[in-house]
Amino acid sequence: MSIRLEEVSLIYHPGTPFQTAALECITCTMTKGDITGITGPTGSGKSTLLQLLNGLLKPSSGQVFIDGERIDQLGGEKLTQLRRKVALAFQFPEKQVFELTVREDIAFGPRQLGLRGEELENRVCWAMEQVGLPPARYAERTCASLSGGQKRLVALAGMVAMRPDYVLLDEPWAGLDAVARQHLKQFILRLKGEGTTVVLVSHDLEDLVEISDRLLLLKEGRLIMQGPTRTVLNHCSELVASGIEVPVWHRVLLEIKKRCPEINLAVTDVEEAADELERLLRSAHLRCRSRKQEHSGPRENGA
Numbered sequence: 656m657s658i659r660l661e662e663v664s665l666i667y668h669p670g671t672p673f674q675t676a677a678l679e680c681i682t683c684t685m686t687k688g689d690i691t692g693i694t695g696p697t698g699s700g701k702s703t704l705l706q707l708l709n710g711l712l713k714p715s716s717g718q719v720f721i722d723g724e725r726i727d728q729l730g731g732e733k734l735t736q737l738r739r740k741v742a743l744a745f746q747f748p749e750k751q752v753f754e755l756t757v758r759e760d761i762a763f764g765p766r767q768l769g770l771r772g773e774e775l776e777n778r779v780c781w782a783m784e785q786v787g788l789p790p791a792r793y794a795e796r797t798c799a800s801l802s803g804g805q806k807r808l809v810a811l812a813g814m815v816a817m818r819p820d821y822v823l824l825d826e827p828w829a830g831l832d833a834v835a836r837q838h839l840k841q842f843i844l845r846l847k848g849e850g851t852t853v854v855l856v857s858h859d860l861e862d863l864v865e866i867s868d869r870l871l872l873l874k875e876g877r878l879i880m881q882g883p884t885r886t887v888l889n890h891c892s893e894l895v896a897s898g899i900e901v902p903v904w905h906r907v908l909l910e911i912k913k914r915c916p917e918i919n920l921a922v923t924d925v926e927e928a929a930d931e932l933e934r935l936l937r938s939a940h941l942r943c944r945s946r947k948q949e950h951s952g953p954r955e956n957g958a
């Protein structure tokens with residue numbers, strides 16, 4: 656069971672002077688239980704692709720399947736059911752936060768599912784704790800009084816409060832500080848641990864590679880690379896050529912690779928980068944020692 660796109664293209668405003676080909680012939684699979692990261696330059700089609708996955712947008716051609724069911728032509732009650740199963744957090748959280756207080760906003764979705772009273776209250780508190788918003792501090796705040804980053808967390812809490820099977824997150828860490836980002840990454844990993852399938856869109860490769868099982872790279876509406884995260888990172892120079900900002904430790908490894916081709920680029924965080932550099936230094940040191948021994952020639956007995 657998974658998400659599958661087959662030769663999907665999407666044209667905005669077809670047949671008008673504003674016609675824009677946002678996606679061209681995308682074929683890919685996002686495996687159930689995985690975290691799939693989607694990256695690409697500004698305007699490459701990342702948000703468009705995400706919105707196809709919960710039926711918010713319909714492809715101009717091609718097919719979208721969720722758990723084997725074709726979803727690109729769904730409407731009415733079937734579409735509502737799909738959105739409960741596949742929840743999307745928008746790139747701009749202010750689009751998603753509506754109710755007066757944080758508690759009410761997060762309760763909206765679960766109430767639609769029929770939850771009431773203590774069960775509803777527990778679900779709201781649980782969702783707030785999951786995203787790092789302590790209920791005692793935030794539940795009665797008005798949404799209008801929150802910062803952009805806090806609104807993003809409220810939108811995420813509202814989404815997970817419905818316990819969807821698929822969670823689609825568009826630039827989830829935009830506007831969050833380092834602590835909130837770390838918290839959010841742990842939360843996404845917990846979702847995966849519970850069997851939720853997560854699709855993440857981000858410009859920020861550093862955060863994305865740390866937690867993604869697979870990566871997709873979009874450029875000008877086309878899928879130019881896809882595969883397990885480490886395999887894609889091994890082609891890091893292509894990411895740079897595509898205008899993707901790679902983590903600073905990856906840029907250092909890429910520079911070293913120009914002089915030392917055996918360096919492994921398939922590392923997903925700074926600790927692994929340090930391990931790789933250490934491995935390289937050790938093997939250089941060993942090579943140097945054996946060369947020195949060769950030059951000093953065979954030693955005489957007793958020397």
Ligand SMILES: Nc1ncnc2c1ncn2[C@@H]1O[C@H](COP(=O)(O)OP(=O)(O)OP(=O)(O)O)[C@@H](O)[C@H]1O
Binds near residue numbers: 676696698700704
């Ligand atoms: N509602 C729309 N009407 C017309 N064109 C659109 C619309 N939304 C997006 N586009 C165009 O489709 C292309 C892909 O846009 P999309 O928002 O999917 O890119 P993105 O990769 O998410 O960009 P960003 O990194 O800036 O969020 C762009 O050329 C964009 O201008």
Ligand SMILES: [Mg+2]
Binds near residue numbers: 703825
């Ligand atoms: Mg976008």
